[in-house]
Amino acid sequence: MIDHIFGLSIRYEPWDKKSILPLYIVSNYQFYTAYIENIRCIVIIPTEELPTLPSLKKQIQKIRVIDDVSVVLYSKTISFYRRKSLLENHIPFMTDKQVFLPFIGTLLVDEKETEKMKDKFVYSTQLLFLAYMYNHEKKVYVSDLSKYLPFSAMTLSRAVKQLEMTDLFLVYKVGVNKVIESKYSYKELFERIQRYLLTPVRHVGYMDQPLVTDHMILAGESALSEMSMLNPSRIKIYAVYEKDFDKTQLIDELIDPDVQVKVEIWAYDPQLFTHTNIADTLSIILSLKVNKDERIEKIIEDILKPL
Structure with a gap:
């Protein structure tokens, strides 16, 4: 766990009320009382995979019934899509590089956390983008697009990564399948992505x-x-x-x-x-x-x- 957040000190103590919780919650987390600049909260650290959003919300609610303070989820890293869900649902979280603490009005992000696109696409990425546009669906499985694209799985994976680096798309998994979803309408997406596109x-x-x-x-x-x-x-x-x-x-x-x-x-x-x-x-x-x-x-x- 981190003990300083961009100048804010954090002090941890064992949380002594976890025995009151249902066993399925106790077995899935480590629990700490934390003081962030003297503001008390509870930090939970998953011991297995991160739970789904609905499960997490219910579990946090059960914790708050016992101890009515803010509950902060800690994970070393989280995906872009999960971070977006946590932010939209005002669920406090901390990673090694990011902090969202709405109870103290703080959203701090390490600017080096996400690599941004600076150069033009390679042609494989441009073809992936065109395949996405011609699919005419906002959410598209990468496996469906791959049927139309003449390159290897490794090249496809790199193309997906380069699309994600533009910050114009959400890339996440549904089960074992990777999904691409634009943050914008087709027209606005095409306008915003122009800077990366090449003449054929x-x-x-x-x-x-x-x-x-x-x-x-x-x-x-x-x-x-x-x-x-x-x-x-x-x-x-x-x-x-x-x-x-x-x-x-x-x-x-x-x-x-x-x-x-x-x-x-x-x-x-x-x-x-x-x-x-x-x-x-x-x-x-x-x-x-x-x-x-x-x-x-x-x-x-x-x-x-x-x-």
């Missing part, structure tokens, strides 16, 4: 129209024109996964828009989240992030409105 486009070039393959689907302004009232560009734009295409077929120069097509080589398969001849909407938007054309910006705004 790795390379751009041109080639003759007869060389277009089944691996290529419409992208960029050509895709937008299919989805909106935007006039189609004179040259068609296609996207293709870098592993499905030999980029040596491309040239850097547009010579004849009536004969050539523009090809965007993507870091991931543009057909992953679509069943049509058009790349998925969110990836198209990300591919156009650097485009400053006001017409395109307005169309993207309109597309995002229903999210």
Whole structure:
């Protein structure tokens, strides 16, 4: 246990009333009387797994019937989701790095406790995010998303961790299954997560129209024109996964828009989240992030409105 909380001293004594409690409570905790800056409370330390929230609330109530002071749960660490539940239910708790003591009006958190995202996503995390968005459910099992994603369990685990580091999601377990849940609506989530997202486009070039393959689907302004009232560009734009295409077929120069097509080589398969001849909407938007054309910006705004 900790004996100082950011300058507040804590003194512990054995709690002498635990024999009055039901045996199932006594056997699940260690009990101490604690004085935090001369304010008396009871600290309970689980000897096994942390109880469910409903059980914890009932057990705290039984303790308070015997000794009507605040009851503080102590655990070396707690998950983000459990911490959120404790805060929402005003249940005092202490960990080695965090303290919530509403009876003295104190919420203290070690700022180094949670590592925050500072850089862009890796592409596996971006694909996990896109899979979440296209699932159209607020709470999604990671195992369900993994069915659509072409990477290993280890890569998936790292992607989940990177999503969690944005602090835009709750990540927790239901039984043995891990769940991802956004803290925001789809539209607000997409706006907030923009800083971490990458354009899928790795390379751009041109080639003759007869060389277009089944691996290529419409992208960029050509895709937008299919989805909106935007006039189609004179040259068609296609996207293709870098592993499905030999980029040596491309040239850097547009010579004849009536004969050539523009090809965007993507870091991931543009057909992953679509069943049509058009790349998925969110990836198209990300591919156009650097485009400053006001017409395109307005169309993207309109597309995002229903999210």
